Amino acid sequence: MKKWVYRFDEVKAVDKKCGGDWDRVKGLLGGKGAGLLDMTRAGVPVPPFFTVTTEACNEYQKLGKFPQGMWQEELGALKRIEKASGKKFGDPVNPLLVSCRSGAKFSMPGMMDTVLNIGLTDTTVAGIIRSTGNPRFVYDSYRRLIEMFGTVVLGIPDEEFEGPLKAYKAKKGFALDVDLQAEDWMEIVRIYREAFRKQAGREFPQDPFKQLELATEAVFKSWNGKRAVDYRNHEGISHELGTAVNIVSMVFGNRDNDSGTGVAFTRNPATGANKMMGDYLLNAQGEDVVAGIRNPDKIENLKNHLPAAYAQFMAITARLERHYRDVQDVEFTIESGKLWMLQTRTAKRTAQAAVKIAVDMVHDGLITTDEAVDRVTPDQVDTLLHPQFDVTALKAAEHSDTYFAKGVNASPGAAVGQVYFDANKAESMAKSEKQDVIMVRPFTKPDDVHGMIAAKGVLTSEGGATSHAAVVARQFGIPCIVGAATIQIDLERRVMSAGGKSIHEGDLISLDGSTGNVFAGKIPMIEPSLKEQTDLITLLKWADEISARPGSRKAPKGWPTRGLQVWANADYPKDARRAREYGAHGIGLCRTEHMFFEPDRLPVVQEMILAESSAARSRALDVLLPFQRKDFDGLFEAMDGYPVIIRLIDPPLHEFMPSEEALLEEVLTMRLRGEGTGLAEKEHLLQTVRGMHESNPMMGLRGVRLSIAMPEIVEMQVRAIFEAAADCTLRGIVAKPEVMIPLTGTVKELEWIQPRLIRIAKAVTAEKGVNFHYKFGTMIEIPRAAVTAAEIAKLAEFFSFGTNDLTQMTYGYSRDDAERNFLLTYIQEGILEKNPFQTIDRDGVGRLMQMAILDGRRTRPELEVGICGEHGGDPDSIEWCHLIGNDYVSCSPFRVPIARLAAAQVTLKYGESKKKTAKSITSRSSKALSKPRRSRVRSSKTSGRK
């Protein structure tokens, strides 16, 4: 038959049942029960207890009643506690009291219920008063039991008890609970029992066993309480786990002034500082500390009140931390000078603390670098690298009238600045006036990018999380909120309004890119930077070492066997420098078209596009060549020694031209005003722009198709790349250019264009008389390219998955339209599990990638494979890239540290040196915690009589 209950002295039985696996022990007994058992075993003073298993809870949920035999086992275990404590449950002379505490596998602070002081009845109250001579303490405990039992077990609202207590205190002129004397608590007990009778329609139970039974059942039920269910949904904890119930003999922090209770963290959970942080209250019980009934004292002051207990507490908690090799969050109670530990668990912590603690613990020799890397989440690294609002100020603002609107949280981080409604104004105010600016637009387009780059933050009233504004903002690490639909932007009057409030151009606003909240005015900020975050730098260095371990991936010859490298997408030398500073080992994507949008170049680009002859086009391109060469030179210099992938021109040419509507308006105005000069040119331009119109430009004349239609452009680009690389080589820089041809759909396209480009490359190296390493390759972003990868790899020396386009074309979704119109519904309805533009869809897009790599490497085993879509910075997608054999992932410079951590974690997860599973509680050597001598467990000084 199944065993439902385990006592404090049954370590061996637990260990046997769980095969020595600590994780299973926690699963069976819950975190609290496992911790209590482990502490008891090691001789830490824990009041005698037993644990009803999570299996019993799950069985209860199924049956709607206690499983067979469970209650008998509880009664049996209670006998053992009675023996250990020298008291007897329900005994009129020397009664045992217990607490009934919930405790699931994963801690769910405050989500489930606990009842203290079970066993108090009119009879036992009299007994304890006689034995302790302390009626004040006994009636205080009794009224607590009635309240907790009433609220937890019978669901009576708190106010039914809190209200009368407040009224009584007011009537008597008491400020604090400690002011109440024995007679007062006696009177409160009378009032509470009255309230209980009225609310519950029955007397407060005078049978201690009934109290225990109902409390046990209430804890089981609290597993499915709304609070607990919501919490589990939010934290992704399974609803199947169930909670254990811990029955623990009571120790009394409210006994006298040599008693108290407290909670503490072995290190500071906010900063990670290696200093105990905690609070305690003298003469108080259980949750008084957290509840804020009185202002607690700092833990270090306990030294002055109860020096012996304090010293013992510090010694025990140090041992606990060494034993669990992580920061502990503990609860303790001191009864008449004697210390008892009531809980220990791994402490939750902020991002900053997580990193500092992990690094410190390696330096202390407590954990390995592998464990340290595993203990910090990619999200925590993300948090550390974005400027942040001061938390208290932000909370206050959310409830003040500076709150303005809410949109989609497209790019995290905090931004404060003055509002400008167009890119040029935003840029000029930032540059010449040195203002912090926030660019606000209905939506953004490629020619708004200079304004976005100059801005501290971007806000749009239209578009979704993958709209242009969102993608570009994430790329540049700019906080961004999109689709704030309640905002009306009046571009004429230069004002935006929402909810009856108006914000004018030049006014200050604050954006919280992490929540999507927009505020009027300025919320104070704190700005982190990687350089100052020495602990994070250390941690990421360890991460890189893990990823670089050879043999981590088993693979055919030619395939990478180390973990993933992390490269970055960077268009400008300054981005490349940042990428390198953030730890990128290459540039996976340099988009050359941004270079064409610079204000001094755009007119030449337009001239080139409008050229009627190849000669005229070449003349314009000759003007552009030195600009491009300079851009590339800067990139190679910044990435000295690392590969730089440069993508040849990709977007449709009309993106570089003025819009048709704007031109039409100009032409009409000129005609109306009778302006003759320049009219003909404008009309011609309008004609040309109209002629360039495509109904589906994203699937039209762009990418390699454009290169074949107008090879002069890419010929110029390749010349610029190779001249720059040659110049750099001559200056002693190691330049490794890789030329990437975008949007290939058939190998024939490469056969047409690539030899021409290689000829130029060869010509330049010959002219300059230098040699350096280079590659020609292609982007895989059209499904047909993935399917015919074996053919494509005959020419392409590398593949780079453009997963944004590949996802669009594989699903047949237009990204912006999908985001705006149906993606959310699809996710809510469960048609899509996740947004495939954020996380690679492994079953579809992912399989295409996998197939392309297999086929490509069959043709060319040493084929270099990477990914340069936005997915390159997403941990789940990084895992997929690791599994299918990518050499690297490339992402925004700001996400490089996140990707470095994620790449290392996936290397650990699947690598040869897999994480050791936690050892059994008995087999764990537990040098630190276990003592050869097992201290005798006694419940308190006064429990002498057997």
Ligand code: ADP
């Ligand atoms: P939570 O999970 O909400 O912290 P707990 O079960 O840990 O709930 O208990 C709530 C409070 O009561 C804690 O402060 C705890 O230390 C205290 N407590 C629980 N059991 C006992 C006991 N047997 N003796 C004294 N205090 C106890």
Ligand code: MG
């Ligand atoms: Mg607790």
Ligand code: MG
């Ligand atoms: Mg593309």
